[in-house]
Amino acid sequence: MNIIPKHIAVIMDGNGRWAQERNLKRSEGHKAGGKSLEQLALYAKKIGIKYLSVYAFSTDNFKRSKEEVDFLMNLLIYYFNEKLDRVIKEGVKVVFSGRRENLRTDVLEAMDNIVKRTKNNKDCILNICLNYGAQEEIVDATLKIHEDLNNNIIQKETLNREFYYKYLYQNLPPIDILIRTGKEHRLSNFMLYQSSYAEIYFLDKYFPEFNSNDLKDIINDYQKRDRRFGNVKTN
Ligand code: IPE
Numbered sequence: 321m322n323i324i325p326k327h328i329a330v331i332m333d334g335n336g337r338w339a340q341e342r343n344l345k346r347s348e349g350h351k352a353g354g355k356s357l358e359q360l361a362l363y364a365k366k367i368g369i370k371y372l373s374v375y376a377f378s379t380d381n382f383k384r385s386k387e388e389v390d391f392l393m394n395l396l397i398y399y400f401n402e403k404l405d406r407v408i409k410e411g412v413k414v415v416f417s418g419r420r421e422n423l424r425t426d427v428l429e430a431m432d433n434i435v436k437r438t439k440n441n442k443d444c445i446l447n448i449c450l451n452y453g454a455q456e457e458i459v460d461a462t463l464k465i466h467e468d469l470n471n472n473i474i475q476k477e478t479l480n481r482e483f484y485y486k487y488l489y490q491n492l493p494p495i496d497i498l499i500r501t502g503k504e505h506r507l508s509n510f511m512l513y514q515s516s517y518a519e520i521y522f523l524d525k526y527f528p529e530f531n532s533n534d535l536k537d538i539i540n541d542y543q544k545r546d547r548r549f550g551n552v553k554t555n
């Protein structure tokens with residue numbers, strides 16, 4: 321039996337280099353990356369993936385020039401307000417992970433709107449990591465846990481590695497497949513808690529070049545992997 325992964329996560333990296341190698345502005349690479357994301361979400365939904373997490377902007381990406389950050393924020397607003405309409409019509413529900421602080425109010429408004437517009441969709445959850453950092457997520461979860469312990473909402477004994485998920489930005493299942501495009505072999509502060517037993521794929525391609533055939537190949541390979549979770553092979 322071929323097991324369809326439940327949760328796929330993608331570090332969408334390499335937009336800037338894709339553009340620079342073509343003598344285009346980095347912003348053109350981000351636009352091209354946006355198209356790849358739309359295709360990726362439609363394909364994931366089509367083949368029955370229930371959870372798709374994507375890294376759109378990290379807390380550390382604020383270190384970039386104001387011009388690049390502004391371009392990215394405006395592009396995200398355009399995607400949330402218009403460009404993701406087809407994805408939404410296909411039944412995709414959008415949620416966000418990340419800190420709200422430091423984001424512009426027009427970005428927050430567009431985020432809140434798309435969450436509201438898609439809240440009753442059920443087929444696939446698209447978790448967009450925006451102003452996201454995995455270490456920040458763990459720190460934020462720890463603070464909430466501290467507060468709930470102090471207020472007797474939870475007891476020390478309740479806390480274990482499964483329960484901890486409830487305190488992350490979104491209570492999603494663990495990641496089955498983690499893909500990084502962009503020819504780098506690192507996690508760059510992305511979903512560290514949820515990736516504990518993820519099968520990891522580093523792709524020798526920039527994100528604008530990533531297509532549904534790549535995802536198909538990865539899933540085929542994933543279905544051959546022996547996920548032991550610390551146990552030994554039983555057959
Ligand atoms: C990923 O592409 C998108 C974001 C980080 C927002 P990059 O912009 O990091 O592209 P490269 O890695 O510089 O090529």
Ligand code: IPE
Pocket residue numbers: 331332333334375376377378381504506508
């Ligand atoms: C990770 O890519 C963040 C996103 C894809 C949004 P980066 O380009 O920011 O990562 P580094 O700087 O190469 O580690």
Ligand code: MG
Pocket residue numbers: 333334335502
């Ligand atoms: Mg990069």
